[in-house]
Amino acid sequence: MPSEENRRITDVGTLKALAHPLRADLYRLLCVERVATASQLAEHVDEAVSLVSYHLRKLAGHGLIEEAEPQTGDGRERWWRPASDGVSIRDEDFRGEPGRAAAHLAATRLFHDQRADHYRRYLDERPTWTPEWNTASVDNESWMRLTPAELAALKQELEALLRRYDERARAAEAAGDTEGRERVALFAYGFPFRV
DSSP states (O other), X not given: OOOSSEXXXXXXXXXXXXXXXXXXXXXXXXXXXXXXXXXXXHHHHTOOHHHHHHHHHHHHHTTXXXXXXXXXXXXXOOEEEESSSEEEEOGGGXXXXXXXXXXXXXXXXXXXXXXXXXXXXXXXXGGGSOHHHHHHOOOOOOOOOOOHHHHHHHHHHHHHHHHHHHHHHHHHHHTTOOTTOOOOOOOOOOOOOOO
């Protein structure tokens, strides 16, 4: 059973393993699907099953994913799941040494670009979604003047709110409430800037 908490990544090797574009996509897909085979994931990323299997083993080698209980009677299938509820990558763990800082920056840029691609895909597909989904979708900007402590508190409150909604949704889904339920991505960035 996966850990209920985010795994904090503090070593460059694990960060680099996750920061590979295909591995990052596969990790996200497993977080969404919760459990899947290499064949199922290969269909989503349009890659060969052998390549997907290779990258899944790399993720597993760093403890990011793990084997899951088989979901079917086919003993040839290898099922995977995230090893934790998610990952946490903090700037403070990669400061001080130029190589560590550069690896963190490269990973952060990759993750941001992939998130932006996901949002652009939604924008391109928006006409295929119902008016209810398009109205419910969030796209806003907030411009505030905060202290580091206030921004940290805001981050903690947002994370707690997201966890509550995720827990409620998972419980409802487990109880069979799947009507009208879709996967939803929420990306939030809070950072200082100068004009």
